[in-house]
Amino acid sequence: MSELERAWSVEKTTIRAHARCLVRLPSDQLKIVELRPGGSISLGKFGAFFVDDVLGHKYGQTFEIVDDKKVIPVPGMTYTGSKDAEDDTAAAESADSAVADDLIRLALKSGVNNQEIQDLGAEVQKLSNADIEEMKKQGSSGQIGQAIIDKIIQGHDSFEKKTVFSQQKYLKRKQQKFLRRFTIDYLGASQVLQYYYGKDPGRVLDLSEESLGIMMNYANIMPGGNYLLVDETGGVILYAMLERMQGKGRVTVVHENEHPNHIVLNNSIFSAEAVDDMVKTINILNFFEPEVVVPWKELPEEEIEEYKPSKKQTYFRRKKRALELQTVVEIVKKGNFDGMIYASTLSPSTAVPRFIEKIGGSRPIVVYSPYIEVVSELSHTVSKDLRVLAPSIIATRVRPYQTIPGRIHPLMSMRGGGGYVFWGTRVFPKEGITAIGRGRKKKKLNSEEPVEV
Amino acid sequence: MSFLGYKSIIEEGDLVLAFIGRDSIKPINVKAGEILNTRYGAFPHDIMIGSKYGAQVSGSKGFGFIHLLYPTPELWSISLPHRTQIVYTPDSSYIVQRLGITAGSRVIEAGTGSGSFSHALARTVNETGKLFTYEFHESRYLEAKKEFEDHHLPNFIITHRDVCENGFDIIQNDETVDVSADSVFLDLPSPWTAIPRLKSVVAKGKRIGICCFSPCIEQVLKTVEALEAEGWTGIEMVEVAGRKWEARKDMVRTLDDALDRLRDVKRRQLEGIEKVKLIRAQRDNTPVESADVEVSSGSKREATEEADSEEPISKKARGFNPWGRGIRVREGDEAYQWFNVTRGEGEVKSHTSYLTFAHYLNFDDE
Numbered sequence: 004m005s006e007l008e009r010a011w012s013v014e015k016t017t018i019r020a021h022a023r024c025l026v027r028l029p030s031d032q033l034k035i036v037e038l039r040p041g042g043s044i045s046l047g048k049f050g051a052f053f054v055d056d057v058l059g060h061k062y063g064q065t066f067e068i069v070d071d072k073k074v075i076p077v078p079g080m081t082y083t084g085s086k087d088a089e090d091d092t093a094a095a096e097s098a099d100s101a102v103a104d105d106l107i108r109l110a111l112k113s114g115v116n117n118q119e120i121q122d123l124g125a126e127v128q129k130l131s132n133a134d135i136e137e138m139k140k141q142g143s144s145g146q147i148g149q150a151i152i153d154k155i156i157q158g159h160d161s162f163e164k165k166t167v168f169s170q171q172k173y174l175k176r177k178q179q180k181f182l183r184r185f186t187i188d189y190l191g192a193s194q195v196l197q198y199y200y201g202k203d204p205g206r207v208l209d210l211s212e213e214s215l216g217i218m219m220n221y222a223n224i225m226p227g228g229n230y231l232l233v234d235e236t237g238g239v240i241l242y243a244m245l246e247r248m249q250g251k252g253r254v255t256v257v258h259e260n261e262h263p264n265h266i267v268l269n270n271s272i273f274s275a276e277a278v279d280d281m282v283k284t285i286n287i288l289n290f291f292e293p294e295v296v297v298p299w300k301e302l303p304e305e306e307i308e309e310y311k312p313s314k315k316q317t318y319f320r321r322k323k324r325a326l327e328l329q330t331v332v333e334i335v336k337k338g339n340f341d342g343m344i345y346a347s348t349l350s351p352s353t354a355v356p357r358f359i360e361k362i363g364g365s366r367p368i369v370v371y372s373p374y375i376e377v378v379s380e381l382s383h384t385v386s387k388d389l390r391v392l393a394p395s396i397i398a399t400r401v402r403p404y405q406t407i408p409g410r411i412h413p414l415m416s417m418r419g420g421g422g423y424v425f426w427g428t429r430v431f432p433k434e435g436i437t438a439i440g441r442g443r444k445k446k447k448l449n450s451e452e453p454v455e456v
Numbered sequence: 457m458s459f460l461g462y463k464s465i466i467e468e469g470d471l472v473l474a475f476i477g478r479d480s481i482k483p484i485n486v487k488a489g490e491i492l493n494t495r496y497g498a499f500p501h502d503i504m505i506g507s508k509y510g511a512q513v514s515g516s517k518g519f520g521f522i523h524l525l526y527p528t529p530e531l532w533s534i535s536l537p538h539r540t541q542i543v544y545t546p547d548s549s550y551i552v553q554r555l556g557i558t559a560g561s562r563v564i565e566a567g568t569g570s571g572s573f574s575h576a577l578a579r580t581v582n583e584t585g586k587l588f589t590y591e592f593h594e595s596r597y598l599e600a601k602k603e604f605e606d607h608h609l610p611n612f613i614i615t616h617r618d619v620c621e622n623g624f625d626i627i628q629n630d631e632t633v634d635v636s637a638d639s640v641f642l643d644l645p646s647p648w649t650a651i652p653r654l655k656s657v658v659a660k661g662k663r664i665g666i667c668c669f670s671p672c673i674e675q676v677l678k679t680v681e682a683l684e685a686e687g688w689t690g691i692e693m694v695e696v697a698g699r700k701w702e703a704r705k706d707m708v709r710t711l712d713d714a715l716d717r718l719r720d721v722k723r724r725q726l727e728g729i730e731k732v733k734l735i736r737a738q739r740d741n742t743p744v745e746s747a748d749v750e751v752s753s754g755s756k757r758e759a760t761e762e763a764d765s766e767e768p769i770s771k772k773a774r775g776f777n778p779w780g781r782g783i784r785v786r787e788g789d790e791a792y793q794w795f796n797v798t799r800g801e802g803e804v805k806s807h808t809s810y811l812t813f814a815h816y817l818n819f820d821d822e
Contacts (some may be wrong), residue, residue, distance in 0.1 A: 063663030063817050078817075079689055183600055189663075191556045209793025213546070215695065216553025220545055223528045226559045226582050227461055239770050247580065249559035341462050363464060367525035375701070379798045382703035389512075393478055396701040396798060399546040406693040406812070408680055411673060413695075428475075428525060433512040436521045 012248030013272045015189055017058050025188040025198065025271050029080055029179045033198045035190065035270050043072050050183050055189055068183040069146075074264060081178050105132040111156070111162045111170070119164040122276040130158035144397035148181040169411065188374030189359035190272050192243035199239060199267065204420070208346060209373040213399045215243055221397075221426045222342050222369040226251035231343040231361065233257050233354070236361045238267035240346055240371075245273055245281065255334055257358075259349055285331045291357065293332045299325035342429075351425070353382040357388050362429040370425035378425040397424045458608050459529060459579050464502050466524060471607065473531050474499070475523040481535035483527070485606070496520035526606075529575035539596050542572040543643065543669065546698030547808055552580055552812060555639045555665040559584055564637040564657065566590040566619045566644055571600045573641070578609045586611050588626065588635055588657075592618035620646055623653035638662055643669040643809075648682035655686075658818055668812040676810045688814035695810060701798040707785075708793040713778040720776035 026034040036044050038054045045051040054076045066074040138151050164322050199207050224247045233389050234240045263284045338361040351370050357438050372378045378396050385391040403414050457470040474482045492499040497515025509526040513680035546793050559582040577587050591597040597616040626633040647668040658664045668679045684771040772782030
């Protein structure tokens with residue numbers, strides 16, 4: 004395996020030391036963490052865990068904090084049934100049947116409907132907040148969470164009047180609050196997006212997983228491609244491209260500041276060397292006016308030898324950067340990119356037409372915006388530009404369902420938005436071509452200007 | 457030419473997607489001496505050889521044109537010959553993204569159908585990955601097999617098989633092929649009968665993703681029950697809705713112009729009446745009674761645009777004609793005011809299928 008191949012061979016199966024991964028908490032909160040061997044990771048109110056305990060397990064595994072930071076693998080987030088959870092990993096019962104089992108374990112009755120339920124507010128619960136806090140202090144073992152939930156149910160006056168469905172929902176809510184469990188997931192592009200979207204949708208331009216997916220497909224992202232990218236999502240789109248390309252090809256990122264913002268890559272599964280090798284960055288000024296780039300002037304060796312160590316270091320750093328920029332300028336000069344993805348608040352209708360010359364024949368142009376007006380304006384701008392074939396605007400929206408047999412229905416609420424995707428193909432118009440159709444007679448009489456079919 | 461990479465110049469033997477119109481993309485295998493006939497004229501293959509992908513070429517008579525496009529799975533899905541209902545890009549791209557399929561993934565697809573999704577999968581898993589696709593209908597299997605070979609897809613195994621009856625194991629040269637799939641896509645009438653047969657072909661010591669694609673809610677119900685019974689978790693069903701728009705222009709018609717037009721109509725009516733009266737009076741030699749109706753100030757903009765047109769002026773186009781009635785106005789004509797709009801498709805796909813996702817923690821006996 005070559006150095007580069009090793010840099011790109013991302014472990015997707017087993018949880019290894021130093022990996023960056025996604026931690027899912029019972030409350031559906033997400034964390035991105037680095038697994039430093041010997042260390043421990045805090046999960047806020049759910050406790051903390053020793054990193055060494057999770058190493059060697061598989062991505063997708065759920066753990067329970069049993070004793071001060073010690074963890075054991077359990078089959079699932081809401082699983083409670085058997086005591087020998089450790090040997091029972093693959094039993095992997097579905098969340099809902101596990102909840103149902105729990106109700107059976109507590110040997111409780113259920114109501115037929117909500118006729119007998121009175122709204123008494125906090126009065127139905129005999130257990131006070133102070134009681135719960137007291138119990139929490141009694142220990143950090145995983146059993147405490149379960150014990151609290153059992154007590155809460157026993158202290159609930161009208162729990163047995165609830166229907167089975169409503170009991171299950173109640174139990175699930177309490178489990179999300181009190182169980183000290185977490186799942187470690189592989190940090191793919193979808194997970195990265197989910198994490199940053201959860202922090203602030205605006206930071207990722209309101210991008211949805213389905214929009215990201217359709218952009219990857221329309222832009223025909225694959226290993227070996229030579230792509231152009233403008234990415235204002237902090238690098239989520241770049242992350243998705245790198246994930247699909249798996250170490251082969253190149254992404255030239257054009258940015259509008261001194262340095263690109265790739266905050267997402269600071270905590271990623273990709274090594275810094277691998278990213279450096281595949282990702283080239285250049286700002287818009289150097290991109291559009293490469294003549295402003297001053298070629299590097301090598302100083303005589305004797306002169307450098309006389310430099311102080313710190314000055315020498317600066318010299319070599321500047322040299323490296325200048326040569327890198329020179330390489331990117333050459334790449335841009337050559338053009339013929341295998342497509343472009345553009346996702347920036349810098350108005351696409353002013354920018355995209357300027358990029359078109361650099362895109363190779365029959366290669367896709369994909370533009371993302373959270374607003375239809377923005378992509379629509381671009382679409383109007385290029386509708387007269389014969390270099391873009393069949394421009395269209397696509398919106399894709401996923402509607403999630405409550406997926407419980409007998410109770411299947413769309414969820415009451417889902418995220419709005421998700422953005423709009425412009426898709427067109429770069430073509431080379433031929434001069435003096437006349438379309439067949441109603442314009443032809445007129446054209447013969449008037450001009451040679453081509454018209455679209 | 458390959459769906460797994462790019463090239464710039466068209467050579468003999470290459471696949472070219474001839475873009476005739478938005479709804480008409482024709483796949484052609486370029487061969488010297490052959491001719492592509494379209495409703496916009498005839499295009500000899502000889503002019504394609506040596507030209508760039510993306511080039512616009514005119515017909516042999518000098519007018520009419522097509523564009524020569526490089527085949528991508530997304531363009532292919534618009535142009536391919538339909539043997540069955542296909543999985544469209546909004547669905548297929550979401551499935552790929554959600555299951556985390558990338559270069560190097562090993563994917564099971566059953567059935568192959570028209571091979572639309574197969575192309576997108578083959579592209580994404582690329583040379584380091586593998587696509588295992590199954591089709592139970594013999595002629596569809598044969599057509600798909602030939603198509604994948606013609607398209608030089610190097611990374612697939614297609615099997616003629618009813619997976620619901622006979623499972624997914626593949627024997628080649630008396631040896632069992634190591635499938636070890638990490639993602640599964642089932643587009644079958646009864647996925648619940650195939651789900652119990654997956655155990656031997658999914659990768660060991662891994663989290664496996666599945667998507668079952670069914671149009672009916674009854675199928676979803678049975679699928680969910682089978683997934684639960686087989687130990688799959690994180691079961692969630694979703695629907696994907698894709699919508700498309702095109703940039704268009706809608707004429708801006710103002711109230712003031714509408715008022716002026718009516719005033720003009722009225723003025724011309726009165727003028728007509730006066731004229732008729734005058735003619736009658738002249739004929740009968742009787743004195744003319746003057747009209748006691750006020751005549752409007754007249755038109756700001758007479759129908760002058762069509763003066764140099766070849767077309768005859770229709771009755772509607774007479775007088776004050778602010779919106780070009782009765783004459784042909786091209787969308788976006790600079791003589792008029794336009795509003796930039798986005799127009800949705802006339803008919804949308806309101807339901808393709810339900811997508812049931814789940815995963816299986818296959819952590820046993822690695």
